[in-house]
Amino acid sequence: MLLHLPDLLEPARLAHIRQRLETAEWGDGRITAGHQSARAKENLQLPENSPLASELGALVLEAVSRDSSFFAAALPRRIYPPLFNCYRGGGRFGNHIDNAVRYDRSQPNRAEPVRTDVSVTIFLSPPEDYDGGELLIEDTFGSQRVKLPAGHAVLYPASSLHQVTAVTRGQRLAAFFWVQSMVRDDGKRRLLFDLDLSIRQLTRDLPEHPSLLGLTGTYHNLLRRWAEV
Numbered sequence: 001m002l003l004h005l006p007d008l009l010e011p012a013r014l015a016h017i018r019q020r021l022e023t024a025e026w027g028d029g030r031i032t033a034g035h036q037s038a039r040a041k042e043n044l045q046l047p048e049n050s051p052l053a054s055e056l057g058a059l060v061l062e063a064v065s066r067d068s069s070f071f072a073a074a075l076p077r078r079i080y081p082p083l084f085n086c087y088r089g090g091g092r093f094g095n096h097i098d099n100a101v102r103y104d105r106s107q108p109n110r111a112e113p114v115r116t117d118v119s120v121t122i123f124l125s126p127p128e129d130y131d132g133g134e135l136l137i138e139d140t141f142g143s144q145r146v147k148l149p150a151g152h153a154v155l156y157p158a159s160s161l162h163q164v165t166a167v168t169r170g171q172r173l174a175a176f177f178w179v180q181s182m183v184r185d186d187g188k189r190r191l192l193f194d195l196d197l198s199i200r201q202l203t204r205d206l207p208e209h210p211s212l213l214g215l216t217g218t219y220h221n222l223l224r225r226w227a228e229v
Contacts, residue, residue, distance in 0.1 A: 040094030130170030
């Protein structure tokens with residue numbers, strides 16, 4: 001499932017994050033890539049253990065926690081702390097598939113494994129500020145070219161082959177993170193998401209409809225069957 005999440009970051013939060021990134025000390029983005037991915041990666045990234053990454057990541061997670069569409073689509077069990085990157089001067093990231101497991105070292109003396117079921121990219125730069133920088137995603141839903149307004153996000157399976165095209169003018173700032181879902185299988189998450197949307201629509205249109213109870217029960221029984229908690 002590929003899902004566009006509009007206005008995930010409200011204007012004031014987005015402006016604050018962009019302002020803080022203007023004076024950021026960027027590092028080599030290859031430090032968080034696997035062996036094969038590092039060969040295709042040419043970008044800058046905030047070090048994972050930097051105070052700024054932690055500060056801005058907390059702001060992103062606070063916004064994400066309030067987005068009902070994100071929760072319905074991702075069904076998060078664990079979220080890897082958000083990271084921040086910058087593409088400029090021809091920077092790109094060739095075709096790759098994200099590592100299946102990443103280790104969250106944000107807690108002292110602990111490395112918590114996070115299975116990367118879902119990838120999320122939040123665009124921080126307006127699309128008119130840079131040329132190139134499209135996120136190209138290939139999966140069962142076909143090939144998609146994504147370049148969204150600042151503050152908008154895209155959610156897609158981490159198992160997808162994807163790339164970021166070269167930025168030939170300006171700079172592209174983004175936040176990104178991974179989700180370990182309660183429901184590992186993307187097809188099952190899609191069915192639950194579609195059912196959730198139908199229940200919400202029926203609740204708005206016919207709040208007293210007797211089918212609501214049955215549909216809601218079916219949703220929770222499927223989630224109970226498929227969820228890993």
